[in-house]
Amino acid sequence: MMSAEPLVSAHGLVYERDGQRLIDRVDIALHRGEIVTVIGPNGAGKTTLIRLLLGLAKPDKGKVQISPDLTIGYVPQRMHIDPVMPLTVKRFLATAGRFPIEAMSSALGEVGAQGLEERQMSRLSGGELQRVLLARAILRSPDLLVLDEPTQGVDLAGQAEVYRLISALRDRYHCGVLMVSHDLHLVMESTDSVMCLNQHVCCSGKPEAISRHPEYLKLFGTADASGLAVYSHTHDHCHDVHGNIQPVEDHKHQEDGHG
């Protein structure tokens, strides 16, 4: 299934800011058709790693290799469209390039956002916005999809659905997917491998193995071990456990995020 050459890879990445090492000797490789999820607590350097891999920041040490002529579909962590800019979903999609309206509508349909063409971007709900961002990314027929917290602002019931959607898009477009998440159990079903990051790579491998890995448990606490099958539970229950596994200062933030 996977081609030999990775779409993007990095070796020995080090990134420092104000004397602090935000990324410490990280290796990563992503192949076509593969979904890799980076998880870690807040401040673990997940977004920084993505920025390094995308060339938005330069590593202090190490090297990023990205295959030439790669089309990247990027879904940023935060996309705030100020209401001062009048922007319909249709017009927003058109910023990705010249596409016929049918292509835009079918991209919206694929992500379950059909009929949003004429809506104003600033009026979309969190879930609708994420879907529109996904639609824009796939319009470009990407070789590589990069998603930074793709469920930000999406209610918990919708989060699992977004991850299922990403997995379906991978099957359909046979692209590589690199995503960032703060919750292992939510992504478990849809990811091929998981990299647990806390400045350095704590552990990496298949999601089931990671959930039992001592390094992972050390980072996220043992409360998580009992919640192994929690992703198949109702979202109410999941929310409880999700709250428990977060470090105290993160917990509050995550709660805010769920609205």
Place this chain on the structure above:
Amino acid sequence: MDDFIWRALVAGLIIAAVAGPLGTFVVWRKMAYFGDTLSHSALLGIAMGILLGLHMSLTMLLVCLAIAVLVVWMDRRQKLSHDTLLGIFAHSSLSLGLVALSLVEGLRIDLMSYLFGDILAVSDHDLMLILAGSLLVLIVLMLIWRPLLTMTIHEQMARVEGIPVDMIRLVFMMLLATVVAVAMKLVGVLLITSLLIIPAATARSFSRAPEQMAMYSALIGFLAVGGGLVMSLKWDTPTGPSIVVAASLLFFATNLSGLARKGV
């Protein structure tokens, strides 16, 4: 009607046609204060042009650009907030310009015309400069429209997609500096930003797409220029401020009626 009135009207309409669309980006990118900083530094440019005996419009343009680049450069290198830095540059360049102008010996300068504009004194030569500068800005703006819009929506996303963000930003600043230099005659350094932001802000309530907002912004600029000129001729008020007053009236009229409709 006298020739000078026609020239004033034509010059005003041309400037409005450019300031409107460019102003939408100033509003979207929250650069109103940046526009002020650029236009205030134009006075320093004028002073330097006179003192050094250089071409005035060209010196003004170069000084504006230098200040713009300096602001961007310093923004990345120190801890003050963006608006503090802009405030420092805006007022120090304006003051430096005023001080420098006072040092010019034996030259009688109508300071008021630089500060608030003197559109009725536009010559045929000025008109040609305004037309050429405006056409250039409009053409370049159309060329960079899509990448500029994309990076205004999300800069990192634009960068990942291969848009040369830094280059486009620099070009955009050059366009702003050019409009400042061109609009000098119309409303003066203290009021130029209003031509960029008031028509654009007024256009927002009618618009459903970015391009539509740019078009309406130009149209509202036309109305403001026409209204301001009429006001100025009828009551003998200063033309530049009259144009800005006309623009503000349009803004408040549309926004207050919009609020009334919503029952606020």
